[in-house]
Amino acid sequence: MSxxxxxxxxxxxxxxxxxxxxxxxxxxxxxQVVLYFYPKDSTPGCTTEGQEFRDAIDAFADANTQIFGIxxxxxxxxxxxxxxxxxPFELISDPDxxxxxxxxxxxxxxxxxxxxxxxxRSTFLIDAEGNxxxxxxxxxxxxxxxxxxxAAQALNNA
Numbered sequence: 001m002s003x004x005x006x007x008x009x010x011x012x013x014x015x016x017x018x019x020x021x022x023x024x025x026x027x028x029x030x031x032q033v034v035l036y037f038y039p040k041d042s043t044p045g046c047t048t049e050g051q052e053f054r055d056a057i058d059a060f061a062d063a064n065t066q067i068f069g070i071x072x073x074x075x076x077x078x079x080x081x082x083x084x085x086x087x088p089f090e091l092i093s094d095p096d097x098x099x100x101x102x103x104x105x106x107x108x109x110x111x112x113x114x115x116x117x118x119x120x121r122s123t124f125l126i127d128a129e130g131n132x133x134x135x136x137x138x139x140x141x142x143x144x145x146x147x148x149x150x151a152a153q154a155l156n157n158a
Contacts, residue, residue, distance in 0.1 A: 070099055
């Protein structure tokens with residue numbers, strides 16, 4: 001169960017990310033943060049979502065917003081995915097699901113009649129004070145990044 005709720009502080013956490021980065025939420029105080037959770041590197045929906053965040057990076061930067069993608073994939077898989085797609089943001093590796101569980105994004109899923117536990121595509125917008133400003137769960141990729149960007153811009157201008 002998620003330990004976070006809207007307009008409440010998100011517990012600080014650290015995690016390993018691409019480019020040798022040690023992600024720490026508290027280190028980003030004063031900036032807005034988008035954490036987008038996705039099921040798997042180099043799959044069609046996850047690639048499209050990442051590309052759309054990549055293509056909007058300047059608009060997010062203008063809104064004082066950093067972007068981080070998170071999945072259970074290894075850092076090595078993340079580095080390959082990031083490099084191939086020219087992502088200008090870091091990808092956080094969460095193989096033990098610590099961050100996924102903090103945000104309650106591990107859900108029962110079905111594929112070809114088989115049930116398994118997987119990452120529910122979800123995005124979280126964190127304000128400059130470290131509070132959860134908005135969340136999107138069970139995300140459909142089409143139009144999602146534009147919606148997140150609009151929310152980040154509105155929050156930055158509030």
